[in-house]
Amino acid sequence: MRSPQFSSFVILVVLLVVFGIADSNFLSPLNISNMMAFLPELGIIALGMTLLLTAGEFDLSVGAVFGLAPVVAMLLVQNAGLDIGVALLAGLLLCIAIGAINGVIVTKIGISSFLVTLSMLLIVRGAALYITQGFPLKSWDQPGFFVTLLAGSFNIGAFRFYTSLWWFIGLSLLAVYILRYAKLGNWISAIGSNRNAAVARGVPADAVKIWLFILTSVLAGLAGMISAFRISAASPVAGTGYELEVIAMVVVGGTALTGGRGTILGTVVGALMLRAIRNGIVLVGVPGLAYNIFVGVIILAMLILHALLQKNAARS
Amino acid sequence: MQEVLRLQNLQKSFGSVRALKKASLTLKEGEVVALLGDNGAGKSTLIKAISGVFPIDRGDIYVRGEKVSIRTTREAMDLGIETIHQDTSLAPDLSIARNLFLGREPVNLKWLGVFAPLDRAKLRNAASELLKRVGISKKLDADALVSTLSGGERQSIAISRAMQFAAKVIILDEPTNNLGVEETHGVLRFVKEMREAGHSVLLITHNIHHVFEVADRIIVMRRGEIVAEQTVADTDLLTVESLITGADLSALMKRAQ
Numbered sequence: 091m092r093s094p095q096f097s098s099f100v101i102l103v104v105l106l107v108v109f110g111i112a113d114s115n116f117l118s119p120l121n122i123s124n125m126m127a128f129l130p131e132l133g134i135i136a137l138g139m140t141l142l143l144t145a146g147e148f149d150l151s152v153g154a155v156f157g158l159a160p161v162v163a164m165l166l167v168q169n170a171g172l173d174i175g176v177a178l179l180a181g182l183l184l185c186i187a188i189g190a191i192n193g194v195i196v197t198k199i200g201i202s203s204f205l206v207t208l209s210m211l212l213i214v215r216g217a218a219l220y221i222t223q224g225f226p227l228k229s230w231d232q233p234g235f236f237v238t239l240l241a242g243s244f245n246i247g248a249f250r251f252y253t254s255l256w257w258f259i260g261l262s263l264l265a266v267y268i269l270r271y272a273k274l275g276n277w278i279s280a281i282g283s284n285r286n287a288a289v290a291r292g293v294p295a296d297a298v299k300i301w302l303f304i305l306t307s308v309l310a311g312l313a314g315m316i317s318a319f320r321i322s323a324a325s326p327v328a329g330t331g332y333e334l335e336v337i338a339m340v341v342v343g344g345t346a347l348t349g350g351r352g353t354i355l356g357t358v359v360g361a362l363m364l365r366a367i368r369n370g371i372v373l374v375g376v377p378g379l380a381y382n383i384f385v386g387v388i389i390l391a392m393l394i395l396h397a398l399l400q401k402n403a404a405r406s
Numbered sequence: 407m408q409e410v411l412r413l414q415n416l417q418k419s420f421g422s423v424r425a426l427k428k429a430s431l432t433l434k435e436g437e438v439v440a441l442l443g444d445n446g447a448g449k450s451t452l453i454k455a456i457s458g459v460f461p462i463d464r465g466d467i468y469v470r471g472e473k474v475s476i477r478t479t480r481e482a483m484d485l486g487i488e489t490i491h492q493d494t495s496l497a498p499d500l501s502i503a504r505n506l507f508l509g510r511e512p513v514n515l516k517w518l519g520v521f522a523p524l525d526r527a528k529l530r531n532a533a534s535e536l537l538k539r540v541g542i543s544k545k546l547d548a549d550a551l552v553s554t555l556s557g558g559e560r561q562s563i564a565i566s567r568a569m570q571f572a573a574k575v576i577i578l579d580e581p582t583n584n585l586g587v588e589e590t591h592g593v594l595r596f597v598k599e600m601r602e603a604g605h606s607v608l609l610i611t612h613n614i615h616h617v618f619e620v621a622d623r624i625i626v627m628r629r630g631e632i633v634a635e636q637t638v639a640d641t642d643l644l645t646v647e648s649l650i651t652g653a654d655l656s657a658l659m660k661r662a663q
Contacts, residue, residue, distance in 0.1 A: 273511045287496055289479060291509030
């Protein structure tokens, strides 16, 4: 009971049971397939955000990067006639640049990541709107290697899954390995827990943070491309508000907002939980406009429950 | 006794403030030297310069007679200089074992660089071994989080970490701050053990009583300069106090009598 991801897991099971009882369609193959199609897109960003939060920083620009990366790639294909592979690569390079700028300003100039990435959110979203003049672009839809790689789908029984689920599973395993088993994970936790102590032991804290900003940005861009390919459209407003949803997933999973304690398994549970909530409350008939109220209340309730469980564990 | 560390005319300014004006000192093998001084005397600047927190402006540092340059904390550690800062030496969210090896983690598949997997068995065993050696194995589990430890236990962990890497020079910055009486004695016992094990210790403290309990030699700093150097056997509390404040306390006392 002590580990935060375990209490999150219990809450997730309770939610699934409640929604399952409230509406029989909730656990139907079609609905589960639907949830699994959306899950990886936010989940992949949440993996990067978990590592970044564990190191004591966070990134509000991920939603905007999610929108910009596929838009840039598609503009390069449609207006500059670039090969799709090269265009996607260019989109990811742009993400690397955005992450590096975030990281360098946060670590070398010493401005809080909240302010730096909030500004970056505006710049990136503004750029996406300006270069598209606000219109969504048609995405790449010719079957081929990249469509299969990013948005191919396959059936298992009555379930229909997208390749993005493999991306999510693979990246989750990689993130678990890095945070729990690799030397780098020890550094990430130490930096978030006590930066001065880590630096005094020779840990290159700034470099680690800059790379984590880059990683988070690249994962946001990759998720944006996956999404654009799945729905065959690259919209400049795609991903609006995702930054907060992703941070909610991460903290609901048990990662500390203050750094030092991070759990990838918790984040996977958190991503599942938020997806289930969004999907479930629509199914049980909450009116569309009231829907965010419920999401907010449920997240808050879960965080309070978390805090209480933690307190009890600390006392015993 | 062999000379381990020699500082010659170290200088450091921050803007127009000369925090360190030509500070020189030597540290011999197996010797505990107390560095005393009021707030702003330059003690912190001096130890930060030796431990690589920032580079010095001018002056020379010799380790075992060899001239060295120390620009980063890593370089200081590699030269065998371990610094234990007050309260800031450990990461509370990490286990004892992970803290002990922070920055020097034992890994498998070394070629993977920062992605190399930690050698968890070795990490655990080495940590337990170390905890046993320093006599705190009965109470502490190597996998326990540092956040669950008391201040004294944390200091002990930080000190054992420095001893474990066979540091030539161990710098203790206010090691007994915020500690209870018993914990303070534990730390002072540690300092004596370090000397017996052949480490040289530079002890920064405000508590002069501790100095007389463990130190061999006293160095007093005032306004960025080293103003006095005495062996503990040849001095007394009042003399040291007047050296720190710059006022001749013993003369005052005599007059009062």
